Amino acid sequence: MPLETEKPTDTSIFYTLKSSDRKIFIGFECENKDDEEFVKDDIFKYRDLQLGVTYLLKPSEKVLSFVTLATGSIDLKDLKLDLPVSERPTKMPAILIGRLATTKDQYRRGHGSKMIALAVKLALEMSEKIGARVLLVHARNDPKIIAFYVKNGFEPCYSQRVGRDVIPMYLDLLA
Numbered sequence: 001m002p003l004e005t006e007k008p009t010d011t012s013i014f015y016t017l018k019s020s021d022r023k024i025f026i027g028f029e030c031e032n033k034d035d036e037e038f039v040k041d042d043i044f045k046y047r048d049l050q051l052g053v054t055y056l057l058k059p060s061e062k063v064l065s066f067v068t069l070a071t072g073s074i075d076l077k078d079l080k081l082d083l084p085v086s087e088r089p090t091k092m093p094a095i096l097i098g099r100l101a102t103t104k105d106q107y108r109r110g111h112g113s114k115m116i117a118l119a120v121k122l123a124l125e126m127s128e129k130i131g132a133r134v135l136l137v138h139a140r141n142d143p144k145i146i147a148f149y150v151k152n153g154f155e156p157c158y159s160q161r162v163g164r165d166v167i168p169m170y171l172d173l174l175a
């Protein structure tokens, strides 16, 4: 998959968001207020403050889907992982999917899954240089969202509880 960092007017499929791309989300329809506020402003601040880097699926003028990545960690006890080491870390190093959304009129066409595939590819590349064992997401506790992540190879962490707003889910990068 080519990763382009050229101007947003080019025809690249994947594009790394820059802080100068203020108008790029015009026409992007969010499902919830949280994401709406994020793409309006915070997405650029996250970039500037090194809190998260966003990748866009943008085959033409319109952004179809985006994913924001950062580093994170998860308690080892929450994962079904056998670690044959004598010093077991309490926290497992992770690459975190901070946000992921597809514009509303483009749901269920595989765009979100493409962003997961990109996140996996980047996480594998990063983990060659700096240890990261899992791709982690705090998924909204909604059957459609959980189904989306399960379809893309994630499983819920042990710490999931009925009634929680979010369910941590992970994909083992070595599996």
Ligand SMILES: CC(C)(COP(=O)(O)OP(=O)(O)OC[C@H]1O[C@@H](n2cnc3c(N)ncnc32)[C@H](O)[C@@H]1OP(=O)(O)O)[C@@H](O)C(=O)NCCC(=O)NCCS
Pocket (backbone or CB within 6 Å): 031, 032, 035, 065, 100, 101, 102, 103, 106, 107, 108, 109, 110, 111, 112, 113, 114, 137, 138, 139, 140, 144, 145, 147, 148, 151
């Ligand atoms: C989750 C999200 C990114 C999926 O994007 P997408 O481009 O539709 O993803 P894909 O087309 O690759 O996968 C769709 C899968 O998600 C699940 N899904 C999504 N919407 C669904 C719906 N309305 N009903 C049932 N399943 C649904 C299904 O598993 C579906 O697979 P299927 O179409 O083969 O049945 C999108 O729904 C979204 O932006 N939601 C709002 C933001 C959000 O909640 N993000 C996740 C936060 S953790």
